[in-house]
Amino acid sequence: MKIVVIGSGTAGSNFALFARKIDRKAEIIVIGKEKTMQYSPCALPFTLSGKIPKLEDIVVFPTEFYEKQKIKLLLETEAKAIDRERKVVVTDKGEIPYDKLVLATGSKAFVPPIKGVESEGVFTLKTMDDVKQIQNYIKERNPKKALVIGAGLIGLEGAVAFREIGMDVIVVELLEHLLPTMLDKDMASIIQSHMEEKGIQFRFGAAVSEIIGNPVNAVRIGEEKIETDLVLVATGVRANTELAKQANLEVNKGIIVDEYLRTSDPDIYAIGDCAEVYDAVTGNRILSQLGTTAVRMAKVAAENIFGRNVKFKPVFNTAITELFDLEIGTFGITQERAKKEGIDVVIGKFKGSTKPEYYPGGKPITVKLMFRKKDKKLIGAQIVGGERVWGRIMALSLVAQKGASVEDVAYSETAYAPPISPTIDPITIAAEIALRKFK
Template sequence: MKVLVIGTGAAGLTTASTIRKYNSDIEITVLTQENYIAYSPCAIPYVIGKEIKDFKTIVMHEPEDYAKKNVEILINSEVVDINADEKTVVYKKADEINEIKYDKLVLATGGTPFIPPIEGVNSKGVFKVRTIQDGMDIQNYINKNGVKKVVVAGAGAIGMEMAYCLKEIGIDVSVIEMVPQIFPRALDPDMAKIVQNYLEEENTSEDAKLNIILEKPVGKIIADDNGAVCGVMVGEETLEAQMVIMSTGVRSNIALAQKAGCKIGRWAVLTDEIMETSVADVYAVGDCVEVVDAITGEQTLSPFGTTAVRQAKVVGKNIAKLENAPVSKPVLNSNVTKIGKLEIAGTGMSEIGAGMNNIEVITTITKSASRARYYPGGKPIYIKLIVKKDDNRVIGCQAIGEERVTERIDAMSIAISKGVTVEELANMEFSYAPPVSMVVDPLFLAAENTVEKIKKENQ
């Protein structure tokens, strides 16, 4: 059997590796139009901010490493057509057009940055952040042109990570966001404000500044006589800038799926529980597919590497004909990022999302500490619980703090996926040691406060 995979991100390469792990006979070829494979796009801001040494460090494997496993990787190979009836893929490498046959095809085409049609968006010094080459181009432009002021369009996770990392290397950054908060997809406004306050407090030093401008779009990018960025219009104000980072969202890359005749949903490719599309023997994984929301049961997107890897393992094990192969499960879209010293995390439904889905909820924000009060080095940790009003099930959690955030959001992901009520959460057993937690764990305290709020509202 011949399996062809398109894409060398987490989804594509995990698919190939999983098939090979469980079946040594299947022929596997992976195509990518990129020159680099097996790297983490999430690491790009931290290389630019010099927290990671260089871009070479974030490349985990080379094509030769996969060749040792008898997996062929074709780099710089752009797929231009798919004929699902004939089971052939046409790709272009250099100026040569090639055709390759398959028995099973896996689309792991990821997403493409959405660049709004802003005047001046094609000027020199305007960048997106998606591939390792994007990161290299940004770093080279900064070094070559002595960039001192940058505008970042978009205050989502990537935009904020890029903004903070640029500030850390001495560049003044202005983040422009159309909506009234930062992290609009990950946090509710009250939790986002905690992060914004932290960032604004850091601006008191004489170092580079990070300025946040909300409820305003980027109106126009101004270029000099050489076609290079020199300013950005935001409302009636013109900001000086030598670079613009467009972090205005990502859209699923469905062009090849459409060529193959796959059924498309509202945003992306539709698949069944083993990630097979509407076209026989064609599968899709990662950012290019729609998934099921674990809270609402509706279709949604899950553009996270963790989701891509889980889906790829489902596809790989099923193609390899593994006994009791898994199926894809609904998602909570658990996520975490780090801005400066802050870990910012969430899982499940937000309060805003609940309102949009007509779900009545009770919410609380609880401030506690990451360690025992008397133990040196403890930091504040904020936990927001979102509880469904009709049955008291916890359907969402957000957490912010300088330490011990990730493991708590992961614990809440498990609790929410198992349908735990807030009363059950308030009676669960938590571990304790002074250097790593309070004797009353922040999750326990958050649950207890929510139970008390529910009691008061029911009186």
């Protein structure tokens, strides 16, 4: 069997490795535009701050690693078209025939059509090249002020990085609070206060209408002109679906796939940021666009190409980050989105400490859990705290994936030791609070 993968990012690279693990003989060819195989886009903000000292380190495996696994790499090669009748990928360097094709074309930064957005000093943060350009600009121009458009994960992580290397930072967000798709306002405000204490300013419900100067020296928000030496546009990503569209595959916001990750052509699969998945809570088709989702799709697609018939489960979009001294973890639906979707929820919210009262060093932690009113299932969680948020969001997410009810969480057995966690964990208390509202 000859398997061709278009895309050398997280999804494509992991697919090739999983496929090779399953079958030692299949011919596996990866076509990629970039010079390297998979690197971690989530790591880019941390290269900017210097927490990851060398940019090149984020490339997960060198090309030789793939070659040793007998995965054929066609890097710096662009797929131009798919001829589904002849089962051939047309590239700028010739035609590649396939038995099975995997689209792992990824996503690109979305840049809104703001006047002046093409000026020098305006960046996105989606690729290694973006980081190189920002780093060069910082070296050459020594900017003192940065303005970030978009208070999503990348925007905030970028804002923290700029602040950590000594710049004044303003974050401008069209919606009413930070991380608007992941958190409710009450939880976002905890993070906002912390980031403000660290010297980052926020403007919510605000849009940049113009970027002034080339190189940039200011932006306009309504009547106001705000000086800045650098602009980061972090307004989300869009799925790369051009090839799929041109090949007449079914495409919505992303490429449409069935639960086995096959597109409308059964010999073509789509995985990672370019493909739509099902939301575990609403059942809607969504773009998940998380690294973990890409890897899980890669694994399932590899198994299905070799006939294993594994269904890809709907996603909860479990996510975690660190912003200064806070950890933030979420999954599932927010209270705000539940309202929009017409889903009645019962909330359990609790603020406690990460350690028993008597043990020094405990930090505040706030847990907010969303349970669906009609069946008591855990359908969302938001946790913000000074430490050990990750473990709690992992535990809640895994058990939600297994269909946990409010009783399951409220009566669950947790792991306690004085230096690590309280006897009665904040997650079980939050669930108890919700449980009482059910009664």
